Amino acid sequence: MIEQLPQAFLNQMRALLGPNFDNFFLTYQDEPARAARFQYGQPENLEQIPWEENARYIPFDSSLGQSIEHEAGAFYIQEPSAMLPARLLSPKASEKVLDLCAAPGGKATQLAQIMQNTGVLVCNEPIVSRAKILSSNIERMGVSCAIVTQSYPEALAQRFPDYFDKILVDAPCSGEGMFRKNPEVIGEWSQNSPETCARRQSDLLDCAAQMLRPSGKIVYSTCTFNEIENEGVIKDFLSSHPEFATVDTVINGLKTSKGCIRFYPHTVKGEGHFACLLEKSKLISANNLQLVSTTKKTSKYAPPHEKTTKVLSEVKRLVRLEKIGGQVQLFQNSYVLSPIELEMFEGIKLLRLGLHLGKFKGKTFIPDHALARALPAKHIIPLSKEDAYRYLYGEELGIISCNISKVQFVVVSYQGLPLGWAKIVGDRLKNHYPKGLRKALR
Structure with missing residues (x-):
């Protein structure tokens, strides 16, 4: 050296x-x-x-x-x-x-x-x-x-x-x-x-x-x-x-x-x-003469009131939303909860805007991975260390024991830490960990 x-x-x-x-x-x-x-x-x-x-x-x-x-x-x-x-x-x-x-x-x-x-x-x-x-x-x-x-x-x-x-x-x-x-x-x-x-x-x-x-x-x-x-x-x-x-x-x-x-x-x-x-x-x-407006107003990227209500209803079924503020907006075909209006960044390339909530696929709301990481989930299935490794690698998992009914999406966790979403399909957990993040840790 x-x-x-x-x-x-x-x-x-x-x-x-x-x-x-x-x-x-x-x-x-x-x-x-x-x-x-x-x-x-x-x-x-x-x-x-x-x-x-x-x-x-x-x-x-x-x-x-x-x-x-x-x-x-x-x-x-x-x-x-x-x-x-x-x-x-x-x-x-x-x-x-x-x-x-x-x-x-x-x-x-x-x-x-x-x-x-x-x-x-x-x-x-x-x-x-x-x-x-x-x-x-x-x-x-x-x-x-x-x-x-x-x-x-x-x-x-x-x-x-x-x-x-x-x-x-x-x-x-x-x-x-x-x-x-x-x-x-x-x-x-x-x-x-x-x-x-x-x-x-x-x-x-x-x-x-x-x-x-x-x-x-x-x-x-x-x-x-x-x-x-x-x-x-x-x-x-x-x-x-x-x-x-x-x-x-x-x-x-x-x-x-x-x-x-x-x-x-x-x-x-x-x-x-x-x-x-x-x-x-x-x-x-x-410069104050040109100051970007910070007044709280409805963003032109905000969905109609009925859609906002539906999005928040879906999100609240999955996580505890009480402590998060912001405005629901449509960003890159997904719904986000942003602390400021999207139009403030017009002309600026954005990769992320506040908390990404998810999107609708037909009538089904697909929660975003970020939502699992940012807020406490209402429905959680804890995993063993072996199953956590398998989940992060992208494998489908079986449900060993689950008292959750009439719920499609749950967060899987390891030692109390949220890993991501999984979808209950019969007696299986379909893996929704983002493909770009999957890796073998063992």
């Missing part, structure tokens, strides 16, 4: 760290730290991540990512330091939040967890393959308040001036902080990488500034060490945006300095990360 590190990178780090360089250098002989962020209770036998109350360190050779529980959305495998930016942003329940560079979804699902799955969470990724992974992780983790967009930031900025309460800009970077975790990144690095990345990072921050409401907050973060992409980008941004200032805070004893905080592998149990908290002044922006 050490012999792969470019000399130019080592020279840069020696100049940056001074007498602490040797301690930093020695960490490249160690294994990188791994962690999991849990949704349903925390294992007591694992060490907590200091800056994320829902996360625990896991062994380097852990196979949790290939478990039934992982497929069921019980936890998200996430690099420990990568959990800092969302906690620094600390969005409140019911706020409007944007994750501008959201794939693959670790920080986005963390934001949703902090927001208690309420409000509006727009998760953006311009690259189609990465946007699909993002959408899949949003679904796996049972997030119901998220809208997944596939758009360049400039287009979003034109559509949503002064709209969001909080914005996370986890900017693409030269990746120096990930050299230990992902050695393949080393080959992509050059001395010119920081300046090239910084130009794009500045553009991203400019777009974010346009979309943030007065008194709103931005967290800018990277997984790199050099000052050009970190303090340098912040300095340039503040000089061209006098309406912004850095904000100091404390996260479980970790203090920011001039709004910024740095993680090094020799100072924390994690990889390299940088984050900075910025706040926009309360002065009214000229």
Whole structure:
């Protein structure tokens, strides 16, 4: 590992760290730290991540990512330091939040967890393959308040001036902080990488500034060490945006300095990360003249009242809907429950809009997989470990014991975790686990 590190990178780090360089250098002989962020209770036998109350360190050779529980959305495998930016942003329940560079979804699902799955969470990724992974992780983790967009930031900025309460800009970077975790990144690095990345990072921050409401907050973060992409980008941004200032805070004893905080592998149990908290002044922006309407009105994509009533009736037969708000809308031939109107995204490509409920096939309502993951089902059939493996592989199952009658669709579960839908056909359970998700875990 050490012999792969470019000399130019080592020279840069020696100049940056001074007498602490040797301690930093020695960490490249160690294994990188791994962690999991849990949704349903925390294992007591694992060490907590200091800056994320829902996360625990896991062994380097852990196979949790290939478990039934992982497929069921019980936890998200996430690099420990990568959990800092969302906690620094600390969005409140019911706020409007944007994750501008959201794939693959670790920080986005963390934001949703902090927001208690309420409000509006727009998760953006311009690259189609990465946007699909993002959408899949949003679904796996049972997030119901998220809208997944596939758009360049400039287009979003034109559509949503002064709209969001909080914005996370986890900017693409030269990746120096990930050299230990992902050695393949080393080959992509050059001395010119920081300046090239910084130009794009500045553009991203400019777009974010346009979309943030007065008194709103931005967290800018990277997984790199050099000052050009970190303090340098912040300095340039503040000089061209006098309406912004850095904000100091404390996260479980970790203090920011001039709004910024740095993680090094020799100072924390994690990889390299940088984050900075910025706040926009309360002065009214000229952009408010173009502000996208947020008044609650009936969407033109909302189905007729009778159809909405029928959809909600079908959904309420299957799950407990009491705690979810929003408006039923028709999106990509399926019914969804969205926190905002679909027309607000006209001209923006969408992959996901709130909670996907399902669709009608003839007179039969076919529930969406996301519905099983997001809300408690009324009819559940628990599976053994063996049958859970078979279900996730896509096999049909027999019903060993079932007191459910006159119900077509049920959720199958493993140790209390919902896996997905199955349809009762006689004494069999027809598998409705999405074909694109099926896999052999054994």
